[in-house]
Amino acid sequence: MPVLDYLWIIPLLPLLGAAINGIFGARWPKSATSAVALSSTTLVFLAALEGVREFLMLPANQIPWTKTYFTWISAGGFQSDFALSVDQLTVVMLLVVTGVGWLIHIYSTGYMHDDPGYRRFFAYLNLFMFFMLILILAANYLLMFVGWEGVGLCSYLLIGFFFLKQSATNAGNKAFWVNRIGDFGFILGLLLMFRTFGSLNFSTVLPRAAAMTADPAGQIGTLTAIALLLFVGAAGKSAQIPLYVWLPDAMEGPTPVSALIHAATMVTAGVYMLVRSHAIFLNAPAAMQAVGVIGCATALFAATIGLVQTDIKKVLAYSTVSQLGYMFLACGVGAFGAGIFHLMTHAFFKGLLFLAAGSVIHAMGGEQDMRKMGGLRQKIPVTFWTMFMATLAIAGAPGFSGFFSKDEILNEAQRVSPVLWGLGVLTAGLTAFYMFRLLFLTFFGKQRYDEHHVHVHESPKNMTVPLIVLAILSVCGGWMAAPQLVGGINHFQQFLAPVLSTGTEPATTAAESTGGNEILQALTGAPVIAGLIGFLLAWWLYIKSPGTPKKIAASFSALYKLLSGKYFIDELYLAVIVRPLVWISDKILWHVVDEGAIDGAVNGVAHVSSEAGDRLRRASTGNIRSYATWIVLGVVVFTSLLLWMVD
Amino acid sequence: MVPTSYYLVLSAVLFGLGVIAFVFKRNILTIFMSIELMLNAVNLAFVAFSRALGQLQGQVFVFFVIVVAAAEAAVGLAIVILIHRNRGTLNVENVNSLKD
Numbered sequence: 001m002p003v004l005d006y007l008w009i010i011p012l013l014p015l016l017g018a019a020i021n022g023i024f025g026a027r028w029p030k031s032a033t034s035a036v037a038l039s040s041t042t043l044v045f046l047a048a049l050e051g052v053r054e055f056l057m058l059p060a061n062q063i064p065w066t067k068t069y070f071t072w073i074s075a076g077g078f079q080s081d082f083a084l085s086v087d088q089l090t091v092v093m094l095l096v097v098t099g100v101g102w103l104i105h106i107y108s109t110g111y112m113h114d115d116p117g118y119r120r121f122f123a124y125l126n127l128f129m130f131f132m133l134i135l136i137l138a139a140n141y142l143l144m145f146v147g148w149e150g151v152g153l154c155s156y157l158l159i160g161f162f163f164l165k166q167s168a169t170n171a172g173n174k175a176f177w178v179n180r181i182g183d184f185g186f187i188l189g190l191l192l193m194f195r196t197f198g199s200l201n202f203s204t205v206l207p208r209a210a211a212m213t214a215d216p217a218g219q220i221g222t223l224t225a226i227a228l229l230l231f232v233g234a235a236g237k238s239a240q241i242p243l244y245v246w247l248p249d250a251m252e253g254p255t256p257v258s259a260l261i262h263a264a265t266m267v268t269a270g271v272y273m274l275v276r277s278h279a280i281f282l283n284a285p286a287a288m289q290a291v292g293v294i295g296c297a298t299a300l301f302a303a304t305i306g307l308v309q310t311d312i313k314k315v316l317a318y319s320t321v322s323q324l325g326y327m328f329l330a331c332g333v334g335a336f337g338a339g340i341f342h343l344m345t346h347a348f349f350k351g352l353l354f355l356a357a358g359s360v361i362h363a364m365g366g367e368q369d370m371r372k373m374g375g376l377r378q379k380i381p382v383t384f385w386t387m388f389m390a391t392l393a394i395a396g397a398p399g400f401s402g403f404f405s406k407d408e409i410l411n412e413a414q415r416v417s418p419v420l421w422g423l424g425v426l427t428a429g430l431t432a433f434y435m436f437r438l439l440f441l442t443f444f445g446k447q448r449y450d451e452h453h454v455h456v457h458e459s460p461k462n463m464t465v466p467l468i469v470l471a472i473l474s475v476c477g478g479w480m481a482a483p484q485l486v487g488g489i490n491h492f493q494q495f496l497a498p499v500l501s502t503g504t505e506p507a508t509t510a511a512e513s514t515g516g517n518e519i520l521q522a523l524t525g526a527p528v529i530a531g532l533i534g535f536l537l538a539w540w541l542y543i544k545s546p547g548t549p550k551k552i553a554a555s556f557s558a559l560y561k562l563l564s565g566k567y568f569i570d571e572l573y574l575a576v577i578v579r580p581l582v583w584i585s586d587k588i589l590w591h592v593v594d595e596g597a598i599d600g601a602v603n604g605v606a607h608v609s610s611e612a613g614d615r616l617r618r619a620s621t622g623n624i625r626s627y628a629t630w631i632v633l634g635v636v637v638f639t640s641l642l643l644w645m646v647d
Numbered sequence: 648m649v650p651t652s653y654y655l656v657l658s659a660v661l662f663g664l665g666v667i668a669f670v671f672k673r674n675i676l677t678i679f680m681s682i683e684l685m686l687n688a689v690n691l692a693f694v695a696f697s698r699a700l701g702q703l704q705g706q707v708f709v710f711f712v713i714v715v716a717a718a719e720a721a722v723g724l725a726i727v728i729l730i731h732r733n734r735g736t737l738n739v740e741n742v743n744s745l746k747d
Contacts, residue, residue: 622743628670628678 003051004058007067007084010051010094011137022123030118034109041098041105041129048098052091063087064196066139066203073142080200080219085139089499092340093136093272096347100264101129103466107355108256110463111362117161121254124161128154132265136272141190141200144273148186148237151266152179158261159253178246182236182635189229196222202276210279218287227280227287230273231294238270238324241298245570247321251313252253254356258313263320264351268343271327273336275336278500282334292332292413296420296427299325301567303430307437308553308563311368312357315438319394320350322427329424335412336500337493341407341625348477349393351472356387359459359467360442364449370438373593379456382464384443386471391439393474395432396531402548403528404478408490410527428527432534440542519631654695661688673728675737682723686716 017040026035058065064087073080086094105125112121128151135147150176160172190200197205215221220228236238250262273283274291281288299322306318323346330339361368362379377384393400396407400632406428414421437443449456458464484490536638541549553560562568665685668725690709697705731737 624678624739624742625670625673632666632670 001054001057003047004065004086005067006055007051007065007086007137007294008069010044010047010098011042011084011130011133013047014126014133016040018123018126018130021119021126022491025119026121028119030113033119033122037126038105038109039380041102042131043381044129045098045102048094051086052095055086055091060498064090064139064203066340067088072385078194079200080140080142080487082143083139083201084137085202086137087499089272089275089340089586092138092344092496094133096344097129097132097136097265100351100470101132101260101488103469104256104264104351107259107358107463107466108254109357110254110460112254115254121161123156124154125257125260128158128261128266132269135269139202139300141193141202141205144276145186145190147232148269149183151235151261151269152176152183155179155261155266158257159250161253161257165252168252171246171252175246175250177377179236180241182243185229185232185236186234189226189233192222192229202498206277206279207532209277209283212283214283214285220286221284223280224284224287227277227284229291229317230277230280230286231291234270234274234328235294236270237273238267238320239298239330240270240294240325240328241301244298244302244321245573248314248317248566251311251317255313255354256359258317259351259358262317263354264347267324268327268347271324271331271343274328274331275500276342278331278336281331288332288334290332291328292416292420295325295328295330295332296413296423297325298322299329299427300423300430301325303427304563305566306434308428308560309434310371312360312370312373312438312442313354313368315370315434316350316353316357319353319431319434322431323350324396326406326424326427329420330409333409333413333416333420335409336438337496338405338408338412339481341478341492341498342402342409343357344472345393345401345405345477348470349390349474352386352390352467352474353394355463355467355470356390359383359463360387362457362459362463365454367449367454372449373442373447374445374449375443375567376456377443380458382458382467386464386467388439389471391435393477395435395535396428396527398528399475401474401476401478406483406527407525408481410525425526426529429534430436432531433538434534436535436538437542439559440538444543445546558602651695651699655692658688658692658695661685661691673738673740675730675739675742678739679723679727683716683720686712 017037020036021033025036028473055063055065058606066085068081068083068085070082071079072082105122108121108125112118115121123493128270131147131150131154133147135144135151138144138147156172156176159175160169163172193205194200197208199205209223212223215224247262247267251258281291302318302321302325308313309315309318323342327339327342327346330336330342359380360373360376360383363383364373377457389400393402394401410421410424410428412492413424480492480495481490504558541552565571662685665681665688668681668684669678672681690712693705693709693712697703697709727737730742736739736742
């Protein structure tokens with residue numbers, strides 16, 4: 001088993017790519033840079049495929065397959081190894097990350113072709129792949145945290161990729177700071193976990209957590225505290241209320257970055273971490289409730305903001321926040337498998353949506369405002385058709401990947417709480433509306449750009465081929481769950497079942513109990529109806545009578561302002577948190593503490609020594625005879641002291 | 648046989664004279680000679696103890712002191728000559744340029 005025995009090779013390949021491009025690539029032509037970056041990601045994808053093939057042949061008692069390479073930290077009772085491990089959950093993440101990552105690398109060679117920072121871009125992107133693979137392959141929380149911070153760093157570097165633009169550097173800083181808050185919670189969670197279980201290894205912590213008696217509902221016990229702290233970390237990384245504010249701004253980065261990091265992989269790390277820790281969450285009902293409510297609230301909240309955005313990437317950004325909310329909703333109602341399922345399908349269709357949006361932006365020569373597009377359908381047909389597939393997938397059209405995953409989440413939510421289910425269905429309708437609004441504004445209707453200035457052209461092959469591959473995945477990616485509709489087995493859930501043994505039992509029983517008219521029920525289910533209404537509404541507003549949206553905006557101007565101002569959350573944070581912090585730092589910490597206390601102490605020490613030196617200087621008269629006298633006196637004093645002590 | 652205390656008293660007297668000259672004389676050459684006087688006073692004490700205790704270490708030490716004193720005389724006299732050349736005087740009261 002070449003790959004599983006040498007598991008380190010998987011994260012090492014992209015690291016090598018990053019190192020070669022970053023260190024030696026300065027004078028190489030672009031073709032060499034892309035050759036290095038592409039070969040490293042291609043090889044890692046092939047290695048992942050081979051690794052998965054070997055994994056599937058493993059006997060069940062060898063799963064999770066763990067490889068310990070060396071002791072990383074050993075301090076007192078604490079030990080942390082550099083250890084990688086593979087189980088079914090890792091396999092899903094591994095395929096998503098390497099597969100989608102590979103496609104996006106190919107796409108980037110076309111999209112970034114004329115950028116002066118070509119080499120820097122690919123070095124960062126490969127480095128990101130390395131850290132993401134460490135994150136998902138880690139066998140303990142500490143190593144996972146290394147990957148976690150590493151992807152955060154790459155995210156920061158790539159958001160601020162166009163660092164000459166003030167808004168891009170600001171967005172990078174914002175992402176970094178907001179993530180610090182989340183990561184602080186994560187670290188606290190890890191410390192509490194170590195204190196409780198004496199270890200940070202998955203293989204030690206999770207069985208012990210599962211064996212503990214559950215915290216009583218509505219009360220905060222140790223497990224609930226750990227779970228909530230981990231969720232704070234997840235909320236930061238995966239852009240949930242109240243820490244979601246960085247993700248929409250992160251769209252300042254190049255579009256392939258938005259696709260890879262801020263849609264398909266990194267932002268889902270929080271969901272992965274939550275699912276990995278499901279043993280803790282299942283014994284902490286209060287934390288589960290918090291996760292579900294916040295996830296549902298985020299899904300609805302972000303979807304409403306997405307309704308009125310005019311920047312094509314901003315719509316997709318809020319859509320990502322909203323879909324991540326769905327995943328957390330799934331975790332909150334105990335459907336961890338459904339959460340991971342949605343994570344996977346979301347990686348396909350949202351990655352595709354961003355890449356297609358990038359293709360549109362490329363075709364429009366950098367224009368991102370949808371009000372200045374329109375009628376692009378015939379000009380860029382490949383982009384249009386692939387984006388159409390992705391839109392159907394995210395809107396939950398029956399048969400497409402998003403349909404299966406969203407349906408599953410909402411089914412699970414219905415059994416836990418009708419309110420969560422209702423809000424989820426409402427969000428599904430809003431999702432269909434804003435996605436078709438995007439599609440109609442961009443590709444249908446009159447062309448609203450100046451043809452003399454914008455030369456609309458279809459993207460090159462290396463951009464369209466990844467689009468087509470992702471479109472196929474967006475359509476078919478959910479079919480693993482399809483047999484469930486005719487009373488069969490959900491293959492995806494069954495595959496994950498060994499990892500999530502406790503979490504997925506209700507799902508299978510639910511499938512068995514209802515049976516019968518599953519297909520009819522699913523096809524006429526509330527999410528599909530809501531999606532249909534959303535679609536029809538978008539069609540009516542943006543195709544049938546394009547003047548209506550303006551009228552509606554005018555008659556509900558207060559609501560419209562609230563939505564297009566993103567509920568003024570950024571302004572609220574600025575007034576309540578940022579400004580007071582800056583004020584305290586400036587007026588108190590800088591001028592009083594730093595200048596007064598710290599500088600005062602340092603300068604005081606210097607002043608005292610210089611004063612003392614000045615006094616002592618007078619003893620040096622330059623008179624040799626007085627020096628001689630001092631020497632003699634010194635000898636006399638010390639000799640008598642010595643004699644006195646001997647006696 | 649002369650008692651050891653006689654030698655020690657003589658050594659102490661010589662050393663005391665050396666100290667007094669070291670502190671009060673103004674001529675560098677005299678100061679220098681007073682240092683030599685102190686060294687030899689100590690040598691005398693060493694030899695006296697060596698004889699009284701019947702051990703050789705004291706005498707060995709005296710040889711070291713003589714060697715060091717010879718080296719010191721070579722360097723010290725060179726310095727004295729240089730001071731005389733540069734300042735035209737050997738009075739330490741006038742050699743005080745270290746002050747400030």
